[in-house]
Each structure stands twice: as structure tokens, then as C-alpha cells.
Amino acid sequence: MPPPSKLAVATSSVRRLIKEEASYHKELEQQKARIKKLEADMSDENAEFQLKQERQAVEETKNVLPTVRTKIAQALKDLEEQLVCEGSEAPAEEVTKAKEAIADGKKALQEIS
Template sequence: MAPPSKLAVATGSVTRLVKEETSYHKELVQQEERIKKLEASEGDENKEYTLRQEKQALQETQNVFPTVRTRIEQAVERLEGELNSKDADGNAEEIKKAEDAIAAGKKVIAEAS
């Protein structure tokens, strides 16, 4: 089996980073829901500690977004370079996947702005 082309590797990188960004958004929503549930709960002697821990985890998740977005921007640039290079010897299916990955990456970047 032939090794994957540079185009396929770059496409996979963008796709993975977009999925990573999506999973962090899901985690953020779950953390916010846990915090709301904790704030509404009564009679828990560890409520303050647990709430503080959950808020810290929420902040850490929020701090990840700028780094992930920067990595997505860099990966999209590399993929565009691969797609526009003379060496883009990929078949039509690989090129289509690359274009879709670029569109998804740019959408994430635009939503962040």
C-alpha cells in the first residue's frame, strides 16, 4: 500500500483539528450545564469546592480555543499550499476532500472572529 500523499496528510490534519474544536465546544457546554446544576443544588457540603473546580475546568477549556484556532489557521494555509502546488497529484476525490476540509477550517476561523 502506497503511503498517503502530502495532500491527504494535510487534509487529515485540518479535519482532525476541526473535530477537536467541535469536541471542545461540546465539553464547554457540558461544563456550563454542570455549573448551573451545582449552583441550583442545595445541601451539598462540598458545593463550594466542587463549584470552584468546575469553574477552573471551564476556564481551562476556554483557554484552549485560541491555540486550537491558530493551529487550524496554520493547517488550512499548509493545505491550501499543497492544493495549489504543482505536486498536488491527488485524484479528484482527494482534491474534493481537501477543498471540503479547507471550507470547514475557514468556517471555524470565521465563527471565532
């Protein structure tokens, strides 16, 4: 089995980063829900500490998002360059997947902004 082409690798990279960014957003929502739950039930003697830890986790997750956005933008740029370089020589299926990944990546960046 031949190794994947550079176009396939770049396409996979964009798709992986989109999924990673979505998982960070999902994690952020879960963390916020845990904070609300802790704030509602402060009867536990350890609740204040747990609340502090959850808030710190939210901030850390928020701090990761700009880095992921930058990586998505760079991966999109790389994929577009690969598509221009290999587009005419690559199998039609790979070109289609690459174009879909570019569209998904641009959509993800627009939703983020």
C-alpha cells in the same frame, strides 16, 4: 498500500482539528451546565469545592480554544499550499476532499470569531 500523500495528510489534519475544536465547545457547554446545576443545589457540603473545580475547568477549556484556532489557521495554510503544489498531480478525489476541508475550516474559523 502506498503511504498517504502529503495532501491527504494535510486534509486529515484540518478535519481532525475542526473536530477537536467542536469537541472543546461541546465540553464547555457541558461544564457550564454542571455549574448551573451545582449553583442550584448548594445543599451538599462539598458543593463549594466542586463548584470551584468546575469553574477552573471552564477557564482551562476557554484557554485552550485560541491555541486550537491558531492550529486550524496554520493547518489551513499548509493544506492550501499542498493543494497548490500537488493539485495538478493529485487524484481528483483527494483534491475534492482537500477543497471541502478548506471550506469547512474557513467556516469553522468564521463561526469562532
